[in-house]
Amino acid sequence: MHSASSLPRQTMSTSQTAASQPALGLASVFSDKPIEQFAAGSPLFWEGDQAKHVFEVVEGVLRIFKILGDGRRAITGFLYPGDLVGVSMRAAYLYNAEAVTPVKVRRFSSVSFQEAINLSPELRPQLFAKLCDEMASAQDQMVLLSRKNAEERICSFLLLLAKRVSRDNNLSTEVEIPMTRLDMADYLGLTIETVSRTITSLIGRGIITQAGRHDISIKKLDTMLRLAGNGEVDEPRASSREYSRQAVWPS
Amino acid sequence: MHSASSLPRQTMSTSQTAASQPALGLASVFSDKPIEQFAAGSPLFWEGDQAKHVFEVVEGVLRIFKILGDGRRAITGFLYPGDLVGVSMRAAYLYNAEAVTPVKVRRFSSVSFQEAINLSPELRPQLFAKLCDEMASAQDQMVLLSRKNAEERICSFLLLLAKRVSRDNNLSTEVEIPMTRLDMADYLGLTIETVSRTITSLIGRGIITQAGRHDISIKKLDTMLRLAGNGEVDEPRASSREYSRQAVWPS
DNA sequence: CGTTAACTTGAATTTTGTCAATGCCTGTGG
DNA sequence: CCACAGGCATTGACAAAATTCAAGTTAACG
Numbered sequence: 001m002h003s004a005s006s007l008p009r010q011t012m013s014t015s016q017t018a019a020s021q022p023a024l025g026l027a028s029v030f031s032d033k034p035i036e037q038f039a040a041g042s043p044l045f046w047e048g049d050q051a052k053h054v055f056e057v058v059e060g061v062l063r064i065f066k067i068l069g070d071g072r073r074a075i076t077g078f079l080y081p082g083d084l085v086g087v088s089m090r091a092a093y094l095y096n097a098e099a100v101t102p103v104k105v106r107r108f109s110s111v112s113f114q115e116a117i118n119l120s121p122e123l124r125p126q127l128f129a130k131l132c133d134e135m136a137s138a139q140d141q142m143v144l145l146s147r148k149n150a151e152e153r154i155c156s157f158l159l160l161l162a163k164r165v166s167r168d169n170n171l172s173t174e175v176e177i178p179m180t181r182l183d184m185a186d187y188l189g190l191t192i193e194t195v196s197r198t199i200t201s202l203i204g205r206g207i208i209t210q211a212g213r214h215d216i217s218i219k220k221l222d223t224m225l226r227l228a229g230n231g232e233v234d235e236p237r238a239s240s241r242e243y244s245r246q247a248v249w250p251s
Numbered sequence: 252m253h254s255a256s257s258l259p260r261q262t263m264s265t266s267q268t269a270a271s272q273p274a275l276g277l278a279s280v281f282s283d284k285p286i287e288q289f290a291a292g293s294p295l296f297w298e299g300d301q302a303k304h305v306f307e308v309v310e311g312v313l314r315i316f317k318i319l320g321d322g323r324r325a326i327t328g329f330l331y332p333g334d335l336v337g338v339s340m341r342a343a344y345l346y347n348a349e350a351v352t353p354v355k356v357r358r359f360s361s362v363s364f365q366e367a368i369n370l371s372p373e374l375r376p377q378l379f380a381k382l383c384d385e386m387a388s389a390q391d392q393m394v395l396l397s398r399k400n401a402e403e404r405i406c407s408f409l410l411l412l413a414k415r416v417s418r419d420n421n422l423s424t425e426v427e428i429p430m431t432r433l434d435m436a437d438y439l440g441l442t443i444e445t446v447s448r449t450i451t452s453l454i455g456r457g458i459i460t461q462a463g464r465h466d467i468s469i470k471k472l473d474t475m476l477r478l479a480g481n482g483e484v485d486e487p488r489a490s491s492r493e494y495s496r497q498a499v500w501p502s
Numbered sequence: 503c504g505t506t507a508a509c510t511t512g513a514a515t516t517t518t519g520t521c522a523a524t525g526c527c528t529g530t531g532g
Numbered sequence: 533c534c535a536c537a538g539g540c541a542t543t544g545a546c547a548a549a550a551t552t553c554a555a556g557t558t559a560a561c562g
Contacts, residue, residue, distance in 0.1 A: 068394070068398060068481065069480065070480075072398045074393060074394040074397045075397075076390045088387070089376075118372070118375070124369070128382075129340050131379075132338070135339075135382065135385060135386060135389065138386065138393065139317070139327045141393055142325060142327045142389065142396060143317050143325040145396035145397050145440060146325045146396050146439070146440030147323045147437075150550070180507095181508075181509065181510095182509095186398075188397070189396060189398065190551090192509080193510080193552080194550060194551075195509095197511080212560095213508075213509070229319055229320065229321075400517075401517080432542095442518075442520080443540090444518090444520080445517090446541095448542080448543080463528095464526090464528090464541070505560100506560090507559095507561100509557080510556080510557065511555085511556075511557090512553105512554085512555085512556100513552100513553090513554090514553080514554100515550105515551080516549105517548105517549090517551080518548090518549080519548070519549080520545105520548085521545090521546085522543100522545090523542105523543085523544085524541100524543075524544100525540100525541080525542070526539105526541075527539090527541085528539085529536105529538100529539105530537085532533100532535080532536095
């Protein structure tokens with residue numbers, strides 16, 4: 001089921017937040033923990049499990065999702081290196097977490113994690129900021145799901161992936177898609193067929209090109225941005241990663 | 252637009268978090284600030300405004316929303332007494348906030364709010380927990396928007412409103428809907444017509460009854476719960492037909 | 503290299519949206 | 533306090549978008 005391809009599928013995993021981490025970043029909490037590996041498709045935990053641990057993604061991509069009574073799946077997020085999994089302040093996990101690609105994580109007990117956070121006036125605001133970022137992208141996703149059509153959803157998603165690659169703000173035009181069409185569909189609130197048709201249409205119009213199922217290249221970035229439907233193409237909005245935040249938060 | 256009816260429309264405002272607040276709750280941060288009032292329909296702030304203040308809702312209901320380039324509106328949440336507005340750790344607000352009903356709030360400067368939180372080891376975890384709650388309901392909303400049909404959305408929403416009324420977990424069967432059909436539509440990712448038709452259908456089947464546009468009564472709670480589609484009551488865990496992967500678990 | 507899961511493509515169907523007209527609350531002003 | 537106006541909601545007919553069902557095709561992995 002989707003294991004490690006020999007292709008650049010993994011290259012994404014190496015990059016990301018590691019380099020941009022502050023001197024004493026959140027990752028430092030985990031740094032003395034051993035690395036654990038999960039094969040593509042394997043679960044880290046299920047919704048309802050005792051929430052005994054918090055994980056830090058070191059390499060690879062995770063999906064977090066919920067399942068409705070009759071089996072419908074909704075993926076609520078994909079997690080990349082630097083992201084934390086399982087921070088919920090609850091006794092039980094609120095969602096399922098599975099590896100999309102082969103994944104490396106570090107594990108920390110929930111209790112000690114909270115202690116560590118609480119004792120460090122330097123880490124606390126970082127965690128807080130991460131939560132706020134998460135909340136902001138959750139809201140963007142609600143806008144997407146509630147008001148965008150299939151094409152706008154796909155374009156928004158591809159641009160999101162494009163933004164992830166670079167640690168600064170530049171979009172890369174070479175986009176790697178680590179997940180399957182089904183994952184995309186369940187994240188975007190569409191069916192697999194609609195995802196496929198929409199991508200085919202984008203290719204047909206020369207807006208993107210494809211090199212294998214998991215690698216696309218954006219050929220008409222301006223068109224993509226317009227099709228993503230956010231309006232303001234060059235908005236100063238979520239420069240997404242760190243540094244755009246208010247400089248308050250003393251301590 | 253939608254002002255204070257003489258009906259129990261307001262009663263909801265008084266209840267909520269006030270009673271369940273710990274001795275030194277988050278509200279205490281705001282307690283010395285004067286109460287400000289906003290008329291129904293008036294804005295507290297717009298997306299992009301300098302995020303100079305944090306608000307605590309004291310009475311009434313707010314909507315927070317984003318607008319796409321061509322005018323489509325997506326409401327990402329309704330806020331009730333006890334909720335905080337504008338906690339984003341950003342220089343600018345990320346969304347618009349407007350009064351749905353006449354609203355009373357207390358205002359606090361963002362900077363001092365963060366100071367206060369950071370200095371109090373008692374308040375900190377409360378804020379943290381609030382953020383986690385918010386994240387949890389954002390995820391539920393993503394599930395709703397991504398995988399539920401119109402009827403499931405409406406039923407889920409009405410049950411959500413029903414749950415808000417009581418401070419414990421009991422659902423009230425008398426549900427007050429403080430917002431318009433358009434607000435509901437923009438929150439549920441539907442059109443006003445679909446919302447209307449769906450409610451009409453529920454009434455026609457005797458599942459709910461209506462007393463004016465803003466007050467419904469749940470007559471068949473079990474049916475409502477089933478139609479909401481969460482399949483929550485009896486979950487023998489993995490109903491995951493095709494989604495449960497074999498538990499490999501290498502390393 | 504062959505098998506099989508993942509993906510694509512097509513046609514029919516369903517759901518929801520759009521447009522348009524009517525009906526009914528709600529709050530205002532008489 | 534009541535009547536009335538205008539906004540809000542309902543209803544209907546039609547259109548559009550996305551889903552479903554059903555084959556085919558491709559490419560990933562053993």
